[in-house]
Amino acid sequence: MQTSSILHVLVTIALTATSVQAQNRPVKDVSSAAKKAVTVSKLPEWAISRAEVEAHTRFLASDELQGRRTGEPGNWTAARYIAEQFRQLGLKPAVTTDSQQDYFQRINLEKVKPATSATMLLGKDTLQLGKQLIVMAGNATTSSGEVVYVGYGLNDGDEGYKGRDVKGRIVVAQGGSPDAKSPREIFNASAAKRKLAGEKGATALIELYNEATPWGLVSQYFNREQMTVSAPSDDKTPLTHVWVNNANNQYKQLKEAGQTITLRTSGRPLTFSSTANVAGIIEGTDPVLKNEYVILSAHFDHIGAGRQAGTPYQPGDSIFNGARDNAIGTVALLESAKVLMQQRPKRSVLVLALTGEEVGLVGSRYYGEHPLVPFKQTIFDLNSDGAGYNDTTIVSVIGLERTGAKTEIETAAKAFGLSVFAEPAPEQGLFDRSDNVSFAAKGIPAPTFSAGFKTFDQAIGKYYHQAIDNPESLDFTYVQRFCQAYAYAARLIADRVTRPQWSAGDKYEAAAKALYGY
Template sequence: MQRPVLLCLAGAFALAACDRGPPAAPDAPAAPSTVSDTAHVFSPELAPGDFAEHVRVLASDAFEGRAPGSPGEDKTVAYIQSQFERIGLKPGNAGSWVQQVPMTETTADESAIMTVTVKGKPHALKFGDDMVIGTRSGQEQVSLKDSDVVFVGYGVDAPEQKWNDYAGLDVKGKTVVMLVNDPGFHVGDESLFEGRRMTYYGRWTYKFEEAARQGAAAALIVHDDAGASYGWDVVKSSWSGAQFDLRASDDPAPRLPMQGWITGAQATALFADAGLDFAALRKAANQRGFKAVPLDAKASVTLNSTIVEKSSRNVVGLLPGTETPDEAIVYMAHWDHLGKHPDEPGDNIYNGAIDNATGVAGIMEIAERFKQHPPKRSVLFLAVTLEESGLLGSKYYVAHPVIPLAKTVAAINIDAMSTAGLSKDMVVTGLGNSELDDVLKAITDKQGRVLHAEATPESGFYFRSDHFNFAKAGVPALYAEGGEDLAAGGSEAGRKASEEYTAMRYHKPADQFDPNWNLAGVMQDLDTLFQVGQVLADGTTWPNWRAGNPFRAARDASRAAGAKP
């Protein structure tokens, strides 16, 4: 979901060489059109009742939490497609409403127990309670047997930061244990990396990629609430049940045979039995020149998984431009959520109302309005899949764009809209990174709203939503939402609402539609984001990243390539 002055990513994300992805497969059979699920009469302009109806339908129990590859996907895709058709959009992928996203579904046997033997003393780590593990290998069985365990600090190799936790270390076949977030975070040293602001090196996805590059057999991240920005319950729910991935052939990133998380309590106990003080080592890992510390420990586990090759779908609707239809602005939102967890007692449907039925409803409402004000440039409305599995639907789209990235003016992402009411501010995750901020500010200035960056840059929200894949490919991407300084109650009320959502509903079954939501702020935010797109769609400018931003080089190269005859 968000952040500014990003780290210089190792290796530019390869831009797609072709104008379109592979030929569109016929639309996969879907459930009967779910237009009948609502008798609501929609307005052609932004309307809170329309928005609420979209969220109500998408977050209903009938959609089963919108898990990719499930009957809930069929209903979701059918509903979005039917609404795009009703609005008057055109099929956006070479005559098809969908872009097939090949995926691998991996469901781990959660009875797996990892045994870590420390100085001859075995520790049996239970799945869910003590650790979570999974494989992205596509193999039904992966095993560790007496794998040496090494603590590698933050698991970071950042040449431009003159930091390498793997320096002089051979971890081939070993199990690496590492900390979440960036060096400096756990000791409050803002002189390291970007201070409080998490870089991509702090994200768990990077840490697993780097461990794979180093040849490790397995990697475990030690969880802590502050470093991850969420509790163990979120880790447990997110890593249990079916996990989705792109096929290895569609994903150039390196993969580990096994990866996962371990609780802070278990890590502390394991280190203590090895004669090591985990708290002291965590502090030492924040110092330049830190050297990895082998534990006198061996890890063993056999993980059985059910592997199913499936295909999910991005839904693509296009409003062709009246003058330069080959150039486009992209509005996107992810439609997927966590599905059903049948083994959990009570309510086990993760409805995902805020996250992210609100975003899908938002792009539908903006599409309604654009249809009444035909743009000069095209506007593409993209509902992507597999965000909760690592931004995979948008990752696949960026590798196989239906509008060439060189012709994509900007991307505007809507993910988890605030339903707390009107706000005096707007949060831009990654404020200061691109010239899109200037377009947005001109609009919010007229509204009397103030722009500011996210309040918790250490949470790494910039890397946690779909705009990030566009950014890595060089396309300026905006992720902005209503702030916490509410018109009714001020910042205190806004913080309380945000904290309540994170603690009680985020990635939990309680994220359900509420007919009592205050949608005045949602309407204001959608109007603002519509205006940003309208300025771009009716103009001729090509916004870029700020000078010094690591994504600017990819944008410049893309634009230069697109300008060639």
């Protein structure tokens, strides 16, 4: 047994002994600290077992689930497993459809495969797929003709669109938008441009990319299958849409009137699939506070197997099991559901297992547009996600200092022998890269509770999105304590007298004021 495990056992025995002694002493001799120790040790969080934590993890991260890729059979198997755990525990199904109650919030998907070829003739230059071109959308096609520059191409008032007919023309737009900073904002702006250009009858859209995210990373991302929520079909052929690497404004001639091009692309084949979030409700005990909700969220999908994962692998192991990312978080969700059902908190809790995080936060974004409980009555989201751990003495919380529940989270971690490290790896911009941001954007305080790390070092990179991220490599005593701390933090937040609030001046504070009216 490792030294840390021995210490954990000794601490547990000592706390249990303190609890028994406190129960046998007259009340007047019990200090407030001892009373607190007695109360905490009686909570069902202390009964979360290493064996059960390991069993859940080994199933969710097993080879049989083939990496739990969104829209694939292994992802549905994981969803069914979670739903049946909710059923066994007695959670109320959160989804009502046609007078039926269900645990599945179903989502229809469009799956777009990467282009296999593309060229663009521009004067004497031939731009190639990957090097200078990325195909964003469209079928196999050849388009030739004069281009029309429309500025950012986001609305009718933009340069080029105002008062002009672009039907049957090739449209060129500046990349991003005046306000877009993050990759998510840039992608959203790009989709809006494609939609508008299609509505105006353009035959193709060329976007001049010159953003902070390196071209190599962007090209790699779009060289694998993409997924989006299906939009209502209007039976139109998808508009051909490409990005051109315009670093240093090297293709500025595309903005000039009279410039002609020839664009050939294999297109991006489109297929359809489905997936689901899994959601259950634990009703609160307080007659007033039970009308408010704390969301516990974690994504249960991972990146799949083989080439679909978009990550190099060895022939002997092509399954990306995702034990750390995010079977650990999913198991914390299941264990929290169990103990909060055994002793329910004052507020109601929506336990929400999210799909599609690895393919663009699909599940949480969908929930953001189709909430199962009113956002105005949702006071907090405690998300659990992570790339792995390199320190088993801590939990790491992204957004701890911003979201108003620092005391509860630190108290919960300390109860199980862990410290809290706030805002790890700030250079990674992690707050806006996990499902919590879909709730934050609505105004809901939403930190991410992660396994212990301070930096993205070799210990993290060794397992992050790698085929060796298997259950066998986990420290399950640490995972047990992680689950206990997460569950207790959820309880403390759900039992708070007041609602947590964003730190003054936070970029999501305005959304919170609009949502809650304070």
